Amino acid sequence: MPTEFDTFEIQGPVLFVSNRHRDPRGIFAETFRADEFRDAIGDVDLVQENQSISHPINTVRGLHYQAEPHAQGKLMRVVQGAVLDVAVDIRPHSPTFGRHIKIELSAENWYQLWIPPGFAHGFKTLRPDTHVIYKVSDYYSPSHDHGVAWNDPDLGIDWELYGQQAVLSDKDRQQPRFCEVTPLFAGGAIPADVSRQHGQFAAR
Numbered sequence: 001m002p003t004e005f006d007t008f009e010i011q012g013p014v015l016f017v018s019n020r021h022r023d024p025r026g027i028f029a030e031t032f033r034a035d036e037f038r039d040a041i042g043d044v045d046l047v048q049e050n051q052s053i054s055h056p057i058n059t060v061r062g063l064h065y066q067a068e069p070h071a072q073g074k075l076m077r078v079v080q081g082a083v084l085d086v087a088v089d090i091r092p093h094s095p096t097f098g099r100h101i102k103i104e105l106s107a108e109n110w111y112q113l114w115i116p117p118g119f120a121h122g123f124k125t126l127r128p129d130t131h132v133i134y135k136v137s138d139y140y141s142p143s144h145d146h147g148v149a150w151n152d153p154d155l156g157i158d159w160e161l162y163g164q165q166a167v168l169s170d171k172d173r174q175q176p177r178f179c180e181v182t183p184l185f186a187g188g189a190i191p192a193d194v195s196r197q198h199g200q201f202a203a204r
């Protein structure tokens with residue numbers, strides 16, 4: 001498990017760096033230990049692990065979050081290739097509401113990024129055939145799975161595309177603007193009872 005960790009100016013996310021043991025065969029690292037994770041993050045159970053493989057460079061997945069009561073914390077790492085990982089603070093009462101962190105996670109740097117519940121998350125691949133593996137603190141719940149437009153100008157995220165096209169899912173091409181969903185956050189935790197009609201959010 002990582003032996004060092006660092007925090008960001010936005011309270012919540014934590015960067016872990018695995019302690020690597022090198023020898024002529026290669027590298028060994030403990031990439032996760034529940035005791036060290038608990039010491040750094042607190043009493044959080046990681047109940048599901050996901051893997052996504054993105055073939056094209058400039059694949060953008062996000063920005064996604066699960067609504068309460070199934071909001072997910074995510075422990076992200078890249079085992080092949082590299083991503084620009086982005087987490088947007090959508091905690092209604094946070095002083096950094098709407099602001100984001102951005103960091104490169106790669107098979108080379110062995111970084112792991114903990115993103116607590118209350119963030120919309122996404123990444124852009126920096127290499128072809130990038131493999132991302134991540135543990136989450138609640139199970140996938142399709143009815144609580146929501147998104148925000150990755151390129152919403154109000155969020156001001158520089159995805160460093162330099163004029164190239166992002167490769168997106170149909171779902172991510174039509175995510176709502178941040179301003180469309182923020183009124184739903186204003187009342188506190190992200191409501192679970194929103195439904196998306198034609199790309200718009202309307203409380204049921």
Ligand SMILES: Cc1cn([C@H]2C[C@H](O)[C@@H](COP(=O)(O)OP(=O)(O)O[C@H]3O[C@H](C)C(=O)[C@H](O)[C@H]3O)O2)c(=O)[nH]c1=O
Pocket residue numbers: 050052061062064065121122123140169171
């Ligand atoms: C997230 C998830 C998805 N699925 C199914 C649903 C679809 O049939 C298929 C692809 O799902 P989606 O297009 O939502 O996958 P991504 O675009 O990679 O979304 C994920 O990537 C961004 C970066 C995130 O932060 C979230 O973890 C997650 O939303 O996998 C599951 O069966 N279980 C799951 O936990």
